Amino acid sequence: GAKKLWGGRFTGATDPLMEAFNESIHFDKRMYSADIRGSQAYIKALEKQGILTPAERQTLHDGLAAIEDIHTANERRLGELGRSRNDQVATDMRLWLLEEVKKQIAYLRELVAVLVQRAAQDIDVLMPGYTHLQRAQPIRWSHFLLSYAFWFQQDTQRLEQFVPRVSQLPLGSGALAGNPFQVDRELLAKELGFSSITPNSLYGTSDRDFVAEFLFHSSMIMIHISRLAEDLIIYSTAEFGFVKLADAYSTGSSLMPQKKNPDSLELLRGKSGRVFGDMTGFMMTYKGLPSTYNKDMQEDKEPMFDAVDTLTGSLQITAAVIATLKSKMKGSLTGDMLATDLAEYLVRKGVPFRETHHISGAAVKMGEDRGCQINELSVADLKTLHPAFEDDVLKVWNFEQSVDNRCSVGGTSRATVNGQIEILNKWLSQ
Numbered sequence: 001g002a003k004k005l006w007g008g009r010f011t012g013a014t015d016p017l018m019e020a021f022n023e024s025i026h027f028d029k030r031m032y033s034a035d036i037r038g039s040q041a042y043i044k045a046l047e048k049q050g051i052l053t054p055a056e057r058q059t060l061h062d063g064l065a066a067i068e069d070i071h072t073a074n075e076r077r078l079g080e081l082g083r084s085r086n087d088q089v090a091t092d093m094r095l096w097l098l099e100e101v102k103k104q105i106a107y108l109r110e111l112v113a114v115l116v117q118r119a120a121q122d123i124d125v126l127m128p129g130y131t132h133l134q135r136a137q138p139i140r141w142s143h144f145l146l147s148y149a150f151w152f153q154q155d156t157q158r159l160e161q162f163v164p165r166v167s168q169l170p171l172g173s174g175a176l177a178g179n180p181f182q183v184d185r186e187l188l189a190k191e192l193g194f195s196s197i198t199p200n201s202l203y204g205t206s207d208r209d210f211v212a213e214f215l216f217h218s219s220m221i222m223i224h225i226s227r228l229a230e231d232l233i234i235y236s237t238a239e240f241g242f243v244k245l246a247d248a249y250s251t252g253s254s255l256m257p258q259k260k261n262p263d264s265l266e267l268l269r270g271k272s273g274r275v276f277g278d279m280t281g282f283m284m285t286y287k288g289l290p291s292t293y294n295k296d297m298q299e300d301k302e303p304m305f306d307a308v309d310t311l312t313g314s315l316q317i318t319a320a321v322i323a324t325l326k327s328k329m330k331g332s333l334t335g336d337m338l339a340t341d342l343a344e345y346l347v348r349k350g351v352p353f354r355e356t357h358h359i360s361g362a363a364v365k366m367g368e369d370r371g372c373q374i375n376e377l378s379v380a381d382l383k384t385l386h387p388a389f390e391d392d393v394l395k396v397w398n399f400e401q402s403v404d405n406r407c408s409v410g411g412t413s414r415a416t417v418n419g420q421i422e423i424l425n426k427w428l429s430q
């Protein structure tokens, strides 16, 4: 096999099983480009300290540009320069993740844009709003879509606030104690586009908080995706019949010809579990490590890669599903959902709310006994419940009106939903 990096003090060979158990190149290779950039910056810093001549640096630079193999391959060339893999691998991960986080931010913004577009286009569509999955009050479908847009906006902002914490350069921390050649770490940071340098080499080499934090942010994003998927799975059943998924994001049954299954949404809901697993699994690995580098830390990469891959797919599929589904909520509203509006009618007539709630409840009961909804009761029926009911109570039976009454900021009225769209469009254009 290849010559070991630590050959000198060893006499026995490594068990091939151990060799395979120990190797990480099959996943490390995803970071090869970050690794090469890190090494090229490092030899520049060594040249500045007079450790390398300009000609030597040029040779190494060109050599690095030519290779596509990482840590070990680089180090075999650079081993005599006193390099450690500990600050190297921490640098690779941060450099790699910085680029990926920027991509995830772009996918998130795209998803928000799709939700906003859809909300603007479907502004007229009303649907039942739920609590406890029980019909509660009429809302705009756009109001529902925008609730998720605001969650994804927060996810985006969390990732943006996370960037400076990833952007701390550990390079020049050595194996653990620091670099003996007084390399100019500020220069390295500038060269590699980092915003700061880690101020302590033990911290620099053994910190993986940025991995844990990324996995948390990824998990929150997947929670939002999973909840949205769950809503839409329910809404797409024949029992609800509120949305119809595009064929492109559904599949059929091999047995039952009538079936159309929301596989895309179920996968989104299911894949959230993977990402929570990546987070908890990594945290378990990380929690008991003594200072500083321990080989356990090699287990940090696969969860990070898996979370990035799962997010990349999930954010794009979610946007595509939303952009292509059909809403068909017509006729989904029923009169009893205006029971709160009926109580509010009496409040406006000066009846105390404590009483109005009870009276409206009695109207619902009356309808239930007769097998009808409250809006099918006559004014005379209502008058038997309270003398304050007058003919203008008929104006309460208007879903559009009910929704547009909720016009305080954040409400489901047309004006306040348009206000939300404006807020998000402004944010998207920044």
Ligand code: ARG
Residues within 6 Å of the ligand: 024, 071, 085, 086, 089, 293, 295, 297, 298, 299
């Ligand atoms: N593959 C290792 C990892 O990812 C590289 C660092 C190895 N350092 C060491 N001292 N063995 O953690």
